[in-house]
Amino acid sequence: MQEKNPWPTFTGRQQYYIDHDWFLELDEALPTHKEAPVLQEKSEYPLGYNTPHSRWSIHSTWRDSSKMLRLQRGEPTVYLNPDDAAERGIEDGDTVRVYNDLDSVEVQAKIYPSGEPGTARHYFSWERFQYPDRNNFNSLVPMYMKPTQLVQYPEDTGEHLRFIPNYWGPTGVNSDVRVEVELVESAADDADDETDGESGSVSGGALGRLSGVLGGDD
Amino acid sequence: MSQSDDSTVDLAEGIDHQVAMVMDLNKCIGCQTCTIACKTNWTESGGREYMYWNNVETKPGSGYPRDWEEMGGGWDESGEERTPGDLPDREDYGRAWDFNHEAIMYEGSDEPLRPLENADWGPNWDEDEGAGEYPNSYYFYLPRICNHCTHPSCVEACPRSAIYKREEDGIVLVDQDRCRGYRYCVEGCPYKKVFYNAETKTSEKCIFCYPRIEGEGPEGEVRPPSCAEDCPPQLRHVGFLDDEDGPIHKLVNEYEVAVRLHPEYRTEPNVYYIPPYAPPQTSEGGETLDAERIPRDYLEELFGPKVNEALNTISRERDRVRRGEESELMEILSTVNNDDQYRLEVFDDA
Amino acid sequence: MREDDGSVPDRTPESTLGSKLSREHVAALALVVTVVASAALLPTLADARPAYEIPVDYQQSSADLSEPSGEAWDSVPAASVPLSSAGASVPAADETSVESVRVEVARTNERLYLRLSWADATTDTSTDEISGFADAVAVQLPANQSERPPIAMGSTSNRVNVWYWSGTGEHEALLAGGPGTTTEIDEPTLRANATHEDGRWTVVFSRSMASDRANVTDVSPNRDMDVALAVWNGSNMERSGRKATSEWYYLALGPDTGGPPYEAILWSVAGLAIVFTTLVTIEGIRRTRGE
Numbered sequence: 001m002q003e004k005n006p007w008p009t010f011t012g013r014q015q016y017y018i019d020h021d022w023f024l025e026l027d028e029a030l031p032t033h034k035e036a037p038v039l040q041e042k043s044e045y046p047l048g049y050n051t052p053h054s055r056w057s058i059h060s061t062w063r064d065s066s067k068m069l070r071l072q073r074g075e076p077t078v079y080l081n082p083d084d085a086a087e088r089g090i091e092d093g094d095t096v097r098v099y100n101d102l103d104s105v106e107v108q109a110k111i112y113p114s115g116e117p118g119t120a121r122h123y124f125s126w127e128r129f130q131y132p133d134r135n136n137f138n139s140l141v142p143m144y145m146k147p148t149q150l151v152q153y154p155e156d157t158g159e160h161l162r163f164i165p166n167y168w169g170p171t172g173v174n175s176d177v178r179v180e181v182e183l184v185e186s187a188a189d190d191a192d193d194e195t196d197g198e199s200g201s202v203s204g205g206a207l208g209r210l211s212g213v214l215g216g217d218d
Numbered sequence: 219m220s221q222s223d224d225s226t227v228d229l230a231e232g233i234d235h236q237v238a239m240v241m242d243l244n245k246c247i248g249c250q251t252c253t254i255a256c257k258t259n260w261t262e263s264g265g266r267e268y269m270y271w272n273n274v275e276t277k278p279g280s281g282y283p284r285d286w287e288e289m290g291g292g293w294d295e296s297g298e299e300r301t302p303g304d305l306p307d308r309e310d311y312g313r314a315w316d317f318n319h320e321a322i323m324y325e326g327s328d329e330p331l332r333p334l335e336n337a338d339w340g341p342n343w344d345e346d347e348g349a350g351e352y353p354n355s356y357y358f359y360l361p362r363i364c365n366h367c368t369h370p371s372c373v374e375a376c377p378r379s380a381i382y383k384r385e386e387d388g389i390v391l392v393d394q395d396r397c398r399g400y401r402y403c404v405e406g407c408p409y410k411k412v413f414y415n416a417e418t419k420t421s422e423k424c425i426f427c428y429p430r431i432e433g434e435g436p437e438g439e440v441r442p443p444s445c446a447e448d449c450p451p452q453l454r455h456v457g458f459l460d461d462e463d464g465p466i467h468k469l470v471n472e473y474e475v476a477v478r479l480h481p482e483y484r485t486e487p488n489v490y491y492i493p494p495y496a497p498p499q500t501s502e503g504g505e506t507l508d509a510e511r512i513p514r515d516y517l518e519e520l521f522g523p524k525v526n527e528a529l530n531t532i533s534r535e536r537d538r539v540r541r542g543e544e545s546e547l548m549e550i551l552s553t554v555n556n557d558d559q560y561r562l563e564v565f566d567d568a
Numbered sequence: 569m570r571e572d573d574g575s576v577p578d579r580t581p582e583s584t585l586g587s588k589l590s591r592e593h594v595a596a597l598a599l600v601v602t603v604v605a606s607a608a609l610l611p612t613l614a615d616a617r618p619a620y621e622i623p624v625d626y627q628q629s630s631a632d633l634s635e636p637s638g639e640a641w642d643s644v645p646a647a648s649v650p651l652s653s654a655g656a657s658v659p660a661a662d663e664t665s666v667e668s669v670r671v672e673v674a675r676t677n678e679r680l681y682l683r684l685s686w687a688d689a690t691t692d693t694s695t696d697e698i699s700g701f702a703d704a705v706a707v708q709l710p711a712n713q714s715e716r717p718p719i720a721m722g723s724t725s726n727r728v729n730v731w732y733w734s735g736t737g738e739h740e741a742l743l744a745g746g747p748g749t750t751t752e753i754d755e756p757t758l759r760a761n762a763t764h765e766d767g768r769w770t771v772v773f774s775r776s777m778a779s780d781r782a783n784v785t786d787v788s789p790n791r792d793m794d795v796a797l798a799v800w801n802g803s804n805m806e807r808s809g810r811k812a813t814s815e816w817y818y819l820a821l822g823p824d825t826g827g828p829p830y831e832a833i834l835w836s837v838a839g840l841a842i843v844f845t846t847l848v849t850i851e852g853i854r855r856t857r858g859e
Binding site for chain 1: 247248249250253254257258312314315316317319322328329330331332333337338340341342343345346347348349350351352353355357
């Protein structure tokens, strides 16, 4: 009960068991662990990619505030472990391309000794207009339509489950995403004009574009 | 150094009381809210854009301005001769970049949002970098304001006596009418907390939000400096060093767990720090090791040898609480009562 | 000709007078011309006048005296004033770079003009950078003239006026009563103009001679005036007490000391007297010989 109203579930109580046909068929009537699909081969995309909440904004609010950007690098950054960066000939401040088979984003490399080797951390909620290609951190993250997210339960009212974007709907599965990072332009070379970079990016696939649209502002 | 009438606390000569601040570094999350609060109040325009009277820097790191700890200033070992200091360059502070918001938002530019000038250094450029190697890398945040020192080398440096310690509370201020922009105070401050304003051609600095502590702030109430009041984790105590019933006196003089940043500069700061703890080191396999993550000699380099006893005392008191015993020290450090943290109305004449 | 081995610089006297004068007359005249010419050149040499004296040239009209390259300055005698570090108690006070300043002073009935020129290869005209300082020059005068003030910015009981020009283009009138006490005062009649050419700054200060205001130097047209000078080289981070300064000099305004114009006149009169005497003597000898 909450404010004298029953929970908006099928039973009116906290309920984990969903006896909808599709849930039963997919063996998900109760919360179930399933192996993640392999999205990108580790051999091809050696770095685990994550997009944690940042300290410099509340989601995308104030993400482009000049005052806050002056306390950062003024543009989106990817945090790389020093060894990972060195292997790729990347130095702090260089412009790099973070990419996988979905898309490619161009950002500034920041060397982060506390980063776990084999990871690329790209703090989330940068605005699309902060990237040369108007894509963003989510462009590298696929979104799946799961059949169970299209279910209306109970079927007549949908009181328990129904499709609502960002609540019961497709979401980025960023913990499974892998990327590779490569040097675009070294910081020493672009001291004169940093805004004039050519991205050289591959065009975003359908999933990348979709994620860009839906996930632009988490 | 003289002592005020009814106090055993050393105050600067001719000073009735001394404002002081204790910052608990274990609570700082590096959110920069203090920095923005200060900037919004005092340094948004008029030649102050590059100034951060309050800044938060990652340690170990270059800080703000870049490599300020290598720039000299302060006093020699006798405490009587000033040590020569350098003037930082504008690039050492970083420039307050303007951005192309206008072009992107209103003029249809498809360029990315970027600083309009080359940005290759800033006040927080090396944020979160620290030192060491994964998984035993380490860093912590160090908020810094003017220390309103008891033995201020900036005051001594000024040939015109334009920078002075205020009699009633020891706040160090620059008389804007007397200042002629010689910048000897900028050179002379070893913490680099006096800033040259190229528009007014005078030097400026943290004023400990004196209008707020005088009751001229919001709602006409006595309030602590905004860097303290606006801090989300409320990591600062604000009061008077010579308020012997106050928490600052207890932390600094009784328990001696609040220590000065770079005491070897001998300016006798009145901003004190509770030194940082970090989880112990771990093995590659993730097992906890019996080794401190932040090297003790680095903390000594920052806070002097007193940091050792301070850390020991805090550990000892923490263990008491773990055993279910009382600890006044831990209560002071973990209070959530602002009345205990901010004691600014204890003296009639301050 | 005998005179050819001498140092007769100009034959004009001979050509105009030669037809009427004998060889003896010419020889005597050559000697006189030499003496007079030397006398006219002498004022440019420092040792031709008392130490610490800076001559003051009186001019009827202000003409273009306020311009650093004004032609009215062509006839004004110059003094070279040595400078050394002021020895003030600021860091690196001894590290100054300018060693002398050339000073020329003129006055009209209304205004006093000082043209100061010194070598400084770098043109430091901005204080917009944190480590940027501007070149500067200052003229120090006693606020009142009863007693010479202490050289370092005077004292509380014996103040000085300072005319200060900075490479930023600003100039101001200051009052000081000891080191670190300079305070801007309102002095609307003070002007300064500057140029930097061929590695030298040239700055002209001018101000009304007379003042009836307290603490503002009243420059009398017939009394000597103490003056000291200071120069700052901005790129050497010179400012405040880190400056190259002179000792006290004086502007030769008073009648007794006889500035270079008087000197030239006196020497000219003396020269004419010698000519006259020589001619009379020669004529006397010729008459004696019965020529």
